[in-house]
Amino acid sequence: MDLGIRGRSAILLASSRGLGRACAESLAREGVHVVINGRTEADVLRTCDELHDAYGVTATPVVGDATTTEVHDALLGASPEPDIVLLNGEGPAPRAFTDIDAPMWADTLQRTMVSPLLFVQRVIGGMQQRQFGRIVAISSAMVKSPNPFMSMSHGPRLGLTGVLKGLSKSVIADNVTINTLLPERFDTGRQQQMAELVMALRKISYDEARAEQVASIKAGRLGRPEEFGDTFAFVCSAQAGYMSGQSIQLDGGSYEGVF
Amino acid sequence: MDLGIRGRSAILLASSRGLGRACAESLAREGVHVVINGRTEADVLRTCDELHDAYGVTATPVVGDATTTEVHDALLGASPEPDIVLLNGEGPAPRAFTDIDAPMWADTLQRTMVSPLLFVQRVIGGMQQRQFGRIVAISSAMVKSPNPFMSMSHGPRLGLTGVLKGLSKSVIADNVTINTLLPERFDTGRQQQMAELVMALRKISYDEARAEQVASIKAGRLGRPEEFGDTFAFVCSAQAGYMSGQSIQLDGGSYEGVF
Amino acid sequence: MDLGIRGRSAILLASSRGLGRACAESLAREGVHVVINGRTEADVLRTCDELHDAYGVTATPVVGDATTTEVHDALLGASPEPDIVLLNGEGPAPRAFTDIDAPMWADTLQRTMVSPLLFVQRVIGGMQQRQFGRIVAISSAMVKSPNPFMSMSHGPRLGLTGVLKGLSKSVIADNVTINTLLPERFDTGRQQQMAELVMALRKISYDEARAEQVASIKAGRLGRPEEFGDTFAFVCSAQAGYMSGQSIQLDGGSYEGVF
């Protein structure tokens, strides 16, 4: 299937590893020039090299924390008129609700909700003028099934989802779509971290921790990053221009609710 | 993007025109053998010829009303082990709630909800055994935004969505996904019929009726059938196997709700 | 709290036992005249006697299956201009999806979805003319969390919910509200039946079966019928006239989803 985006340009926040990298790879394979971002220089450079070598696209590295204005500046310096933007970032660690103090709230809200919105402010007008834009946020399945130990994750992410949904209504007439992908338990470093956390907390083995992760997914397996990346690429396609404001769960069929 | 389904086989109910045909075309283009169904023989045969000629796949015609057991038999005769099934059918005409009598309810429920479920019963076990299945229902955006004049449409369709969602939970472990697509105002014969209905009812011109249709869509245009078909094809892809139980709105960003 | 409905009249389908009876009692306590219905004459008569004796309201018995036209006639004969209607009925037994044949679907749809809608058709116009109406359907928490073994329950109930939601939009301007209550595991005969079913299927004791029921509820207990009845009464109150089209879960806080 031709996604109709060859030659377009994308900025992908937090794309040197994990789901972000998978998204970058799927776009690059379709001929999209990508700006790769991450905090570890070696990861960012290696990703750029690999994508350029494999697919021949321009892959521009921007090293740094994508929740800062400086990195936003650098990203837009590298690609001033992006057609596609991936909003992504590291999720916070689990923490009991009563242990979250005001500075922690302020920090997680700034990083997970405000910072992506400030970046969207800087690209949305140009996308409207150029009559093409695809903004996709990686959120979490938990925004629809909040877990009491992940308040710092689903709180800001729900806020982000809501603001993006509202915004989506006012830009779709200019062929700018805004959608959210809600992953649960993809086989990335994040799940390994979570397994290690559970091993330490509950004195169980790595295999036991992984088995619990798998057991929590109705599909009986973790998701593969390339499944995520290709879904992202489809949502960015030319022919996905009539679909906006959607929150699509990629969770191995695990969500209980009908909608 | 390679959807990983070349050589697979699909049964598409009500696929000789409109959105169903667009779905068939997108699958055929990806190398999927298709069974085409419709009530008008000429349409069915022409679609089969066109898809075979354009894409080299086997395209088998089954003429008849897909809500009947006889046609179910014929469809499964033509493709006994389908990998992909499209559930589709004509929607009922608008009617005021108080004017719907018991036989009308029974008829619309049989055609729109029970009949597709009976067909699913006949294919689901085989899909599970063969460890691959993609079932997609074309529903309507109205199932999430019920309209008092379309009770006979959204009532049965919501019931269908709910049963399929429940079922999806028990088959995803066998790599069988079940999803629903919710279109609103695609540029097919259906919208022309609706425009003509409105012209007659309200004594307005065709251009006025079409302008109202466009005005009801936040994207400022009707959807293109090929946009729908390609979304369907992606949902049927190998790499969409971690996504199930989703109801995806293809409505030009028009739905008001956050979820 | 004065609910502002003293002297009003209500028809309550399937109200001689369980949640339906609890609803009748809460209304009677507020001074509402009630029509009590059930299939077992002794239950219906005893309920009428008890409510009349305790609260001094008129309690009129109508014995018979509330899914039939004959009983609809009798209910409206007993109370031609009802202000309040409770839609209620026995749910079907669990059954695997692939074991449900066409006649079973037709029967459960007629009983659980079509029949209540036909009754609503007969009362809605009068409620609009009299500028007061409260229609409440008892559904099931499963309509928002479909379970693959309860397709015959949640399928028709979702259809019913959708049709009532659409209808609610066109009657609220006449002070007619339509809402749905979604119970899960109230301590009625229904839960005892379910426990016995599980005992027989899985060879466990009654206490074990009940313990499983309790464990499935986040509140750590079953609901009390009078909690349900009072919520119903509030939804029927004069001051609930600005709330319509809502589906309220009474499930001990068990639903996972944010909305």
Add this chain to the structure above:
Amino acid sequence: MDLGIRGRSAILLASSRGLGRACAESLAREGVHVVINGRTEADVLRTCDELHDAYGVTATPVVGDATTTEVHDALLGASPEPDIVLLNGEGPAPRAFTDIDAPMWADTLQRTMVSPLLFVQRVIGGMQQRQFGRIVAISSAMVKSPNPFMSMSHGPRLGLTGVLKGLSKSVIADNVTINTLLPERFDTGRQQQMAELVMALRKISYDEARAEQVASIKAGRLGRPEEFGDTFAFVCSAQAGYMSGQSIQLDGGSYEGVF
């Protein structure tokens, strides 16, 4: 109906006017001792006097901005073991998405989302220990229908709703419920402000602005504050203890979505 909360104590944030005051009045009428809060001393004192005189309950004034730690301290000083807490506060003014800068986001998030959560942290454990608690947040119908001009309202409110939903799952076993009420267009000072804003922006008359407000509500009228207050009181009742994690729309039946 006896709500079973006579003699209990409640802290109501922002309760000297509008919907908050209506909530306080409905509780006081049921015999609940109330702590009244607002920024204008005269309003707070008058409300306390009126509620005490009318209903004989203790009504304690706490003047100040309820989004500050100092006022939280004062509220808990006035009622160290509250059984009921109303989370309420002034909503932000409308503002175009692209005009919201980082300090505005930080401020609205602190006031509308973080501050209520910090207050909940201080009361939740005691409620669990005492085996009774009712926490209710006044949010906005917009959290389910985001409007691009109200991002600063629905963003934080959605985040708050999500965190409270997650938390609700872990406290219901101790008879602590957490629910959210979603009003739209009640006849309070807020709607008068909004009307005046629209008058100034669009050069229309007050009557025209009010007519537009009414036209946006399917009920054909604005909500009455006492309707809101009584719904709140019911949600705080003893018999509402099996209902938690719900978001109930009080919007004149206006929400389009089925759920």
